[in-house]
Amino acid sequence: MIKTVKVEEAVGLKLAHDITEIRPGEFKGPAFRKGHSVCAEDICRLQRLGKNHLYVIELGPDDIHENEAASMLAGALAGEGVVWQDNPMEGKINLHAAYDGLLTVNVATLAAFNMIDEVMCATRHTHTLVRKGEKVAATRAIPLIMKRAPIERAVAIARSQGPVLSVKPLAATQVGIIITGNEVYHGLIEDKFAPILSRKVTALGSQVLAVDFAPDDTALITSLIRRHLEQGAGLLLLSGGMSVDPDDVTRHAIRQAGATEVYYGSAVLPGAMFLVAYIGEVPLLGVPACALHHPVTVLDLILPRIMAGEHITKKELAFLGHGGLCLDCQECLYPRCGFGKGA
Numbered sequence: 001m002i003k004t005v006k007v008e009e010a011v012g013l014k015l016a017h018d019i020t021e022i023r024p025g026e027f028k029g030p031a032f033r034k035g036h037s038v039c040a041e042d043i044c045r046l047q048r049l050g051k052n053h054l055y056v057i058e059l060g061p062d063d064i065h066e067n068e069a070a071s072m073l074a075g076a077l078a079g080e081g082v083v084w085q086d087n088p089m090e091g092k093i094n095l096h097a098a099y100d101g102l103l104t105v106n107v108a109t110l111a112a113f114n115m116i117d118e119v120m121c122a123t124r125h126t127h128t129l130v131r132k133g134e135k136v137a138a139t140r141a142i143p144l145i146m147k148r149a150p151i152e153r154a155v156a157i158a159r160s161q162g163p164v165l166s167v168k169p170l171a172a173t174q175v176g177i178i179i180t181g182n183e184v185y186h187g188l189i190e191d192k193f194a195p196i197l198s199r200k201v202t203a204l205g206s207q208v209l210a211v212d213f214a215p216d217d218t219a220l221i222t223s224l225i226r227r228h229l230e231q232g233a234g235l236l237l238l239s240g241g242m243s244v245d246p247d248d249v250t251r252h253a254i255r256q257a258g259a260t261e262v263y264y265g266s267a268v269l270p271g272a273m274f275l276v277a278y279i280g281e282v283p284l285l286g287v288p289a290c291a292l293h294h295p296v297t298v299l300d301l302i303l304p305r306i307m308a309g310e311h312i313t314k315k316e317l318a319f320l321g322h323g324g325l326c327l328d329c330q331e332c333l334y335p336r337c338g339f340g341k342g343a
Contacts, residue, residue: 015038021049031049038054055144062147064147066091067141070141078165079162079163081099082096082098096133102307103129103167104165105124105126117150119141136167171206175206176229176231177197178214179193180221184240193292209233236283255277262277263313266298266324269324270297271297285299
């Protein structure tokens with residue numbers, strides 16, 4: 001139960017919540033902390049802050065204070081790789097990445113959690129690369145005092161389908177790169193693909209095991225795939241041969257090399273002719289020619305997820321459609337834009 005008392009009669013009482021002071025352009029924060037014992041010297045300052053009355057709280061057996069509720073919510077939302085400090089302010093707690101990695105958000109469970117009255121959680125987009133210490137989410141209990149039952153229900157929902165929030169570290173992977181195409185193999189044009197793909201691999205903390213070139217020959221490409229696997233490649237990137245031209249045989253070579261899963265086509269532009277395949281546990285990514293001309297494509301959306309251990313199927317490629325349209329901005333701002341943020 002919450003009672004109000006006149007501020008001038010509050011000397012000796014403990015504040016039930018933080019009292020915020022705002023000085024535009026200078027400061028926003030607590031002028032007085034929850035639990036502060038009001039003394040006579042505080043009365044004038046409280047009045048200047050617009051506080052003519054203060055709350056006195058008497059919690060019933062079914063009631064819960066916002067700060068205790070926030071701690072319960074944070075504990076239920078945080079999974080592996082997500083940390084938080086049990087020092088809520090005004091019923092709010094921030095959650096941070098424990099290490100560098102890929103943030104994953106269970107979007108459906110998050111929505112169900114936010115359907116509960118008087119609680120909320122706001123997050124960054126799922127599949128965002130984050131650094132250690134970066135804020136990934138915040139949760140709060142909205143009223144000062146609420147019933148315990150809805151908080152317990154929100155906690156149960158947050159834990160019902162695994163963690164709502166987690167950060168997956170990127171594995172340091174040995175990556176094989178195979179550049180296909182007669183024109184490059186025979187030296188008619190200079191290869192531009194290998195440097196681009198190598199930079200993307202090393203930027204994510206992995207190493208290029210080997211770079212090989214092959215003409216549009218199914219048998220030769222198949223042989224190179226098997227060689228890279230024998231050398232210990234944990235991921236293969238293959239460029240060229242992804243379109244419908246009769247000479248584009250890379251897809252056939254991937255199947256012939258033993259791929260048991262092949263998913264061709266993504267709901268992303270640029271990158272519609274992207275391919276994901278698996279030989280055993282090793283993923284193979286077929287990179288279309290658009291990666292030569294666009295700084296960011298579907299490869300940039302999928303590569304971190306692969307290195308974080310996700311198994312990509314047709315479902316994941318289909319869900320990329322929401323937010324999967326690049327606007328080809330004159331100055332690329334990715335990842336500070338909406339590209340790839342809908343999945």
